[in-house]
Amino acid sequence: MPVLQALAEMLIFPGALYGLIVSMLLAWLDRKIVAVMQGRVGPPIYQPLADTIKLFAKEDLDTAGVNPTLAGLLPIVALACTMTAALLVPVGNHAVISFQGDLVIALFLLSLPTLALFMAGWIVPSVYNVVGGNRTLLQYFAYEVPLLLGLAAPAAFSQS
Numbered sequence: 001m002p003v004l005q006a007l008a009e010m011l012i013f014p015g016a017l018y019g020l021i022v023s024m025l026l027a028w029l030d031r032k033i034v035a036v037m038q039g040r041v042g043p044p045i046y047q048p049l050a051d052t053i054k055l056f057a058k059e060d061l062d063t064a065g066v067n068p069t070l071a072g073l074l075p076i077v078a079l080a081c082t083m084t085a086a087l088l089v090p091v092g093n094h095a096v097i098s099f100q101g102d103l104v105i106a107l108f109l110l111s112l113p114t115l116a117l118f119m120a121g122w123i124v125p126s127v128y129n130v131v132g133g134n135r136t137l138l139q140y141f142a143y144e145v146p147l148l149l150g151l152a153a154p155a156a157f158s159q160s
Helices: 004-009 015-037 047-057 068-087 103-120 127-155
Strands: none
Touching: 015 047, 068 103, 103 127
16 A cells, blocks of 8 residues: 555656646746736646647657767756656655655666766757757756755755
């Protein structure tokens, strides 16, 4: 029975399905607020769902000279690391996975997508993809320093 409970926690609350629904609602709310501030009507409530379906239906193009295995694997690694780190975040009184040193593992897992997306930009033999990979790397590093500082303060305060 604990296996079923852990599986339900991973999929339903605070799992992937919950995260997908909340992120779609927050994306809709953000777009609606921006539209109202600009004097427009804004998107209907189902717009994020339509955008998600459209995203999944897009064709995957391979550029000449690219290793297709590596090009398909790097975004999956980035998503898997992020979703695994989400399992370590406590919601309510407990996290789905909790152990001593889980903050260090979560920070490591959150730094791997940066490298995976950087390498995804570099495997394509095009100047534009290399520039995009470098830009992604710089953006993520700019986000990681405040994240590390923001997580280090509560960890030091709790003496964990």
